[in-house]
Amino acid sequence: MYKYDQYDQSIVDARVAEFRDQVERRLAGEITEDQFKPLRLQNGLYLQLHAYMLRVAIPYGTLNSKQMKMLAHIARKYDRDYGHFTTRQNIQYNWIQLDQTPDLLEELASVEMHAIQTSGNCIRNISSDQYAGAAADEVADPRPWAELLRQWSTFHPEFAHLPRKFKFAVIASEEDRAAMRLHDIGIQLVHNDAGELGARFFVGGGMGRTPMIGPMVRDFVPADDLVSYAEACLRVYNRYGRRDNKYKARIKILVHELGKDEYTRQVEEEFKHIKTLNLDPPKAELERITTFFQDPDYDLSASDDLDLSDPDFAVWVNQNVKAHKQTGYAIANISLKPIGGIPGDASSAQIDVMADLAKDYSFDELRVTHAQNIVLPHVKKSDLYALWQKLDEAELATPNLDLISDMIACPGLDYCSLANARSIPVAQKIATRFADVGKQKELGELKLKISGCINACGHHHAGHIGILGVDRKGVENYQLSLGGSGAEDVSLAKITGPGFDEDGIVDAVEKATNVYLEQREGDERFVDTYRRVGMAPFKEALYD
Amino acid sequence: MKLLTGNDLKSGLVTWWTGEDWSINIEDAVDVGEQGEAILTAEEAARRVNSPYIIDGDEISGTPRPAHIKDRVRALGPTVRSDLTLKPNDASAIDKVV
Amino acid sequence: MTDIFSLRDDTPVSELPVSIEEFLGGNATAVRIEVGEDTRQLLPYLDRIALVEVSFPAFTDGRGYSAARILREAGYNAELRAQGDVLLDQIRYMHRCGFDSFAPEKPLKADQVDAVLKRFDAVYQSSMDGQNPVWNLRHGG
Numbered sequence: 001m002y003k004y005d006q007y008d009q010s011i012v013d014a015r016v017a018e019f020r021d022q023v024e025r026r027l028a029g030e031i032t033e034d035q036f037k038p039l040r041l042q043n044g045l046y047l048q049l050h051a052y053m054l055r056v057a058i059p060y061g062t063l064n065s066k067q068m069k070m071l072a073h074i075a076r077k078y079d080r081d082y083g084h085f086t087t088r089q090n091i092q093y094n095w096i097q098l099d100q101t102p103d104l105l106e107e108l109a110s111v112e113m114h115a116i117q118t119s120g121n122c123i124r125n126i127s128s129d130q131y132a133g134a135a136a137d138e139v140a141d142p143r144p145w146a147e148l149l150r151q152w153s154t155f156h157p158e159f160a161h162l163p164r165k166f167k168f169a170v171i172a173s174e175e176d177r178a179a180m181r182l183h184d185i186g187i188q189l190v191h192n193d194a195g196e197l198g199a200r201f202f203v204g205g206g207m208g209r210t211p212m213i214g215p216m217v218r219d220f221v222p223a224d225d226l227v228s229y230a231e232a233c234l235r236v237y238n239r240y241g242r243r244d245n246k247y248k249a250r251i252k253i254l255v256h257e258l259g260k261d262e263y264t265r266q267v268e269e270e271f272k273h274i275k276t277l278n279l280d281p282p283k284a285e286l287e288r289i290t291t292f293f294q295d296p297d298y299d300l301s302a303s304d305d306l307d308l309s310d311p312d313f314a315v316w317v318n319q320n321v322k323a324h325k326q327t328g329y330a331i332a333n334i335s336l337k338p339i340g341g342i343p344g345d346a347s348s349a350q351i352d353v354m355a356d357l358a359k360d361y362s363f364d365e366l367r368v369t370h371a372q373n374i375v376l377p378h379v380k381k382s383d384l385y386a387l388w389q390k391l392d393e394a395e396l397a398t399p400n401l402d403l404i405s406d407m408i409a410c411p412g413l414d415y416c417s418l419a420n421a422r423s424i425p426v427a428q429k430i431a432t433r434f435a436d437v438g439k440q441k442e443l444g445e446l447k448l449k450i451s452g453c454i455n456a457c458g459h460h461h462a463g464h465i466g467i468l469g470v471d472r473k474g475v476e477n478y479q480l481s482l483g484g485s486g487a488e489d490v491s492l493a494k495i496t497g498p499g500f501d502e503d504g505i506v507d508a509v510e511k512a513t514n515v516y517l518e519q520r521e522g523d524e525r526f527v528d529t530y531r532r533v534g535m536a537p538f539k540e541a542l543y544d
Numbered sequence: 545m546k547l548l549t550g551n552d553l554k555s556g557l558v559t560w561w562t563g564e565d566w567s568i569n570i571e572d573a574v575d576v577g578e579q580g581e582a583i584l585t586a587e588e589a590a591r592r593v594n595s596p597y598i599i600d601g602d603e604i605s606g607t608p609r610p611a612h613i614k615d616r617v618r619a620l621g622p623t624v625r626s627d628l629t630l631k632p633n634d635a636s637a638i639d640k641v642v
Numbered sequence: 643m644t645d646i647f648s649l650r651d652d653t654p655v656s657e658l659p660v661s662i663e664e665f666l667g668g669n670a671t672a673v674r675i676e677v678g679e680d681t682r683q684l685l686p687y688l689d690r691i692a693l694v695e696v697s698f699p700a701f702t703d704g705r706g707y708s709a710a711r712i713l714r715e716a717g718y719n720a721e722l723r724a725q726g727d728v729l730l731d732q733i734r735y736m737h738r739c740g741f742d743s744f745a746p747e748k749p750l751k752a753d754q755v756d757a758v759l760k761r762f763d764a765v766y767q768s769s770m771d772g773q774n775p776v777w778n779l780r781h782g783g
Contacts, residue, residue: 050621155735157735243703282778282783413617424622428624
């Protein structure tokens with residue numbers, strides 16, 4: 001894992017001091033709320049439905065047990081004893097007091113954490129593959145590149161007031177576990193013909209009210225050009241992105257309006273100029289960062305055997321444990337989607353348990369996933385049974401990874417001031433309807449995603465089944481869509497027709513799954529069947 | 545009726561205008577009639593409230609009830625965590641929001 | 643006219659800046675860039691410019707930062723002034739992009755500006771203020 005040096009620490013410490021000063025000036029009336037708002041947002045502090053909400057950055061979703069423990073401590077001391085893990089691999093707290101925020105940030109800084117640029121119209125936390133460094137299919141660990149971009153984007157003076165927020169994702173495998181193509185800039189690490197590692201750039205993806213799949217603008221950016229190329233992409237956007245309408249201000253609209261080719265031409269021209277300025281870090285810097293992401297000290301004699309005689313354990317292994325690149329090891333997914341629970345929420349006690357388990361069983365490392373789950377990336381197979389038992393005790397062993405009850409759901413109208421409808425009660429009702437694991441397994445991989453408003457924080461456009469909550473004359477109403485994907489088979493879901501009320505949407509989801517069960521061929525997933533048979537049979541079942 | 549609501553500047557908690565001060569309990573809220581804008585401007589300038597706004601409401605058995613569900617959720621707390629609402633022991637409170 | 647807050651050694655240019663259009667058709671030495679205008683139009687004339695004033699109609703409109711950098715990257719080294727909704731908390735970003743004078747709508751306090759410019763002693767990027775980024779410092783650069 002990356003470790004701060006004196007420079008990283010001094011930058012984070014200086015930001016704490018700066019924010020303390022900004023809060024004091026706000027409380028003293030020296031700056032207005034309009035002036036303060038972008039300052040607090042760029043430090044992750046929102047004014048939400050019930051109170052201030054603080055979003056803490058978890059760069060590329062990676063953290064150690066000490067940091068995880070700190071997150072539990074923050075929840076206990078400054079909040080209401082729980083946290084919410086987000087689709088951007090961050091954590092947020094719903095009841096933070098403004099005047100206590102500087103002290104909280106100081107505690108975070110003591111474990112090399114911060115809330116810098118987790119909101120606002122700037123470059124946000126860089127997200128990545130939750131299996132980075134553990135997956136057999138990656139060409140390299142994407143996190144050194146993500147860390148380099150984290151540093152480059154932190155307090156970037158030219159890009160602190162962009163037309164709109166800006167999200168990067170970096171992956172390094174063909175399988176896309178990070179919804180890379182649905183980011184403002186998606187980067188896939190690849191090798192070129194000469195065997196050198198470089199970055200494939202996709203620009204202009206995103207969800208929100210106008211979902212777009214990011215087109216590729218460059219198939220290979222060498223490591224030495226990474227920063228210059230990113231600067232060029234951002235500069236064209238900063239200069240020409242729309243600022244007249246916040247709903248058209250994301251880079252996807254610029255790329256769409258200019259056309260991919262014209263946007264690319266402008267970027268390449270800007271890049272040619274920027275490259276002359278010598279802005280890129282020395283080669284040694286990426287090498288230095290990469291040394292922090294070496295393989296842990298695996299037991300090379302660890303056995304690949306696994307005793308699955310306990311049937312409940314076998315169910316969990318079968319669903320939540322994934323192959324590791326190292327013989328004798330496995331990737332363990334901890335579902336934060338208990339049946340009837342709140343997707344992504346974890347109590348302080350559970351956060352502590354996960355921290356302890358990471359220390360005992362996963363070389364002190366945890367990951368947060370964009371699907372709002374936690375991963376222990378490097379677990380010895382012979383430890384899996386003990387791990388599972390401890391997870392089970394803490395109610396963290398729900399065996400539902402990638403099944404219908406493993407939903408992404410935004411906080412919705414229960415917490416969010418932008419929401420039009422509640423998301424969580426719908427998620428709870430659907431999970432309860434499909435509570436039986438056998439029933440869920442029969443449906444196989446089924447990604448259900450729920451947003452409580454058009455901003456699409458719940459990724460409904462990318463759901464095999466997507467649900468969008470809307471406000472219909474003051475009453476919550478839910479639109480169903482089908483056929484989306486945020487993975488390597490990326491696609492945008494299509495709406496089925498008129499919406500449903502809260503109970504109606506649960507029935508509609510069940511009807512859609514019944515159509516799938518009737519129509520599927522071979523080992524097709526829900527989304528495969530939908531793509532083959534189209535919308536018609538689903539519409540018929542839903543509306544006739 | 546017209547109600548005035550916002551958040552406490554320091555704590556961020558949802559507050560309601562009581563006629564002379566701000567309360568976290570909507571039961572204390574008063575109808576501000578046509579005075580909303582004036583109160584809001586003065587109170588915001590004095591930093592006794594953050595981001596206040598005026599909403600429509602009705603009076604139901606002596607208690608103000610916001611017209612929109614969003615402000616009813618604000619008045620109570622998250623409907624999915626009754627333990628964190630202002631009425632953790634009132635099972636019917638959440639039903640009244642929806 | 644508002645007070646000019648300058649970080650330069652010379653006296654702020656007092657000539658009233660003209661629009662790009664007027665500048666291109668005349669002999670003015672002070673020019674003003676509005677948001678959305680292409681700063682690169684000025685690049686052939688940098689030798690005769692004593693002041694470029696960049697407009698910030700709202701502090702949240704960040705186009706002026708790119709305008710400043712484009713000028714500095716092209717070698718412009720005379721006065722570069724940020725005018726408009728110029729606030730204490732953005733001064734550091736402006737300075738890093740190459741601004742060295744400020745015409746804020748509300749006056750800035752010198753001691754506060756001094757404090758914000760000194761707050762961060764390390765930076766991650768190369769920019770136009772000459773500060774050596776940490777990725778050079780880490781490798782003896």
